Amino acid sequence: MKSTIELLKNLTDVDGIAGHEMQVKSLMHDYLKPLSDEIIEDNLGGIFGKKSATKGSKSIMVAGHLDEIGFIVTQIDTNGFIKFTPVGGWWNQVMLSQKVTITTDNGQKIRGIIGSKPPHALSQEARKKTIDIKDMFIDIGVKSKKEAEQFGVDIGNMITPYSEFETLANNKYLTAKAFDNRYGCALAVDVLDNLKNEDININLYSGANVQEEVGLRGAKVATNKIKPDLAIAVDVAVAYDTPDMSQLSDTSLGDGPVVIIMDSSNIGHVGLSKYVKQVAKKHNISIQLDTTIGGGTDAGSIHVSNEGVPTLAIGVALRYMHSNVSVLHTDDYKNSVNLITEIVKSLDDETVEHIKW
Known part of the structure; x- marks a missing residue:
């Protein structure tokens, strides 16, 4: 095994x-x-x-x-936040605050996070609603579009979920x-x-x-x-x-x-x-x-x-x-x-x- x-x-x-x-x-x-x-x-x-x-x-x-399943980069805004579109079927509710990997044209792997608002900034009504994918963004930890591009991020780059391969409590159960x-x-x-x-x-x-x-x-x-x-x-x-x-x-x-x-x-x-x-x-x-x-x-x-x-x-x-x-x-x-x-x-x-x- x-x-x-x-x-x-x-x-x-x-x-x-x-x-x-x-x-x-x-x-x-x-x-x-x-x-x-x-x-x-x-x-x-x-x-x-x-x-x-x-x-x-x-x-x-x-x-x-x-x-x-994953996403591709569709836009980089002036502040370096990345917009994306799904490649394959996603349910919006499983996406917020998840880590992703952007693969640049030269093969560099860049970690990002699908951003989310803290509950402190949400009304009670807003907390009950799901967020449309078109309103989501990925934060890779840069200050500007120019800086994102300097790291190699470009339109059409592949974005994949990030999750470590692990065994769970019973080691016959695997997660990936x-x-x-x-x-x-x-x-x-x-x-x-x-x-x-x-x-x-x-x-x-x-x-x-x-x-x-x-x-x-x-x-x-x-x-x-x-x-x-x-x-x-x-x-x-x-x-x-x-x-x-x-x-x-x-x-x-x-x-x-x-x-x-x-x-x-x-x-x-x-x-x-x-x-x-x-x-x-x-x-x-x-x-x-x-x-x-x-x-x-x-x-x-x-x-x-x-x-x-x-x-x-x-x-x-x-x-x-x-x-x-x-x-x-x-x-x-x-x-x-x-x-x-x-x-x-x-x-x-x-x-x-x-x-x-």
């Missing part, structure tokens, strides 16, 4: 919002290359490690996504800024690692797409290039096991991988869903079933690419998604890696054709 923790830490610590995934891609390349027969890259930045079938012609794509979806990136690496000394009867493409958080864009590009026969989008699922969420669903941390039957972008392929349940049962891997009506995954673009690709989204429950902090359970991670490893090991040309029907 130590190497898994290191893998998750390294991948969540690196910064990369949609369109700015270069650092994440570089790290993924380093992890994938020793485990792959070939590295496959598309023109937008998606990267996959291929493990070739010992026999058989069919292929499966296991796809996380490289990007995390970008489990959505560096979890999927780590899984793609670990599945290849699990299979490095195995013969498989399906061509495996395991890696990650770009620009998921802004409309599932990179998944379509990667799928058009790889042309898989089956696909699994590996992403996080909403955890409903906190006091304010438990009435909505049963998905919980520590109870196993989550098979997303339907979300706003995809109805999970019925044949593939049934097959995954069979594999999980055969290998005594507990799974959870859920629907995520308010969100989507790369499955939404993958399944309508080319002539259609039977696709299913599988992930882990995650608390506090799309914020500076999120919480993941290591048992769920381990079991999701094991589940997808066993799925890949069980596939061959005949089985793929059966699943399609």
Whole structure:
């Protein structure tokens, strides 16, 4: 588990919002290359490690996504305060007084804080209202626009949440800024690692797409290039096991991988869903079933690419998604890696054709 923790830490610590995934891609390349027969890259930045079938012609794509949610710089005012716009989905109420990192064009990292008014300066009525993102600003600790620019800050710079990777009281609970979806990136690496000394009867493409958080864009590009026969989008699922969420669903941390039957972008392929349940049962891997009506995954673009690709989204429950902090359970991670490893090991040309029907 130590190497898994290191893998998750390294991948969540690196910064990369949609369109700015270069650092994440570089790290993924380093992890994938020793485990792959070939590295496959598309023109937008998606990267996959291929493990070739010992026999058989069919292929499966296991796809996380490289990007995390964040912001970009849109304006620097005369006093050096920075205006920004979201890249990906944010709820205003989780943003004020949070630390962020601005990455300049030359790669310098500048810490900033999304400013907030102290309660002493707010009326009782104002305290009840949320602040629009357009009214927020980032303070990097300068006196003027000129000084901000001297530090390299410019329009279009990437802004990412800042949060340290840590274990919580029970060390199976991890917190970090970008489990959505560096979890999927780590899984793609670990599945290849699990299979490095195995013969498989399906061509495996395991890696990650770009620009998921802004409309599932990179998944379509990667799928058009790889042309898989089956696909699994590996992403996080909403955890409903906190006091304010438990009435909505049963998905919980520590109870196993989550098979997303339907979300706003995809109805999970019925044949593939049934097959995954069979594999999980055969290998005594507990799974959870859920629907995520308010969100989507790369499955939404993958399944309508080319002539259609039977696709299913599988992930882990995650608390506090799309914020500076999120919480993941290591048992769920381990079991999701094991589940997808066993799925890949069980596939061959005949089985793929059966699943399609």
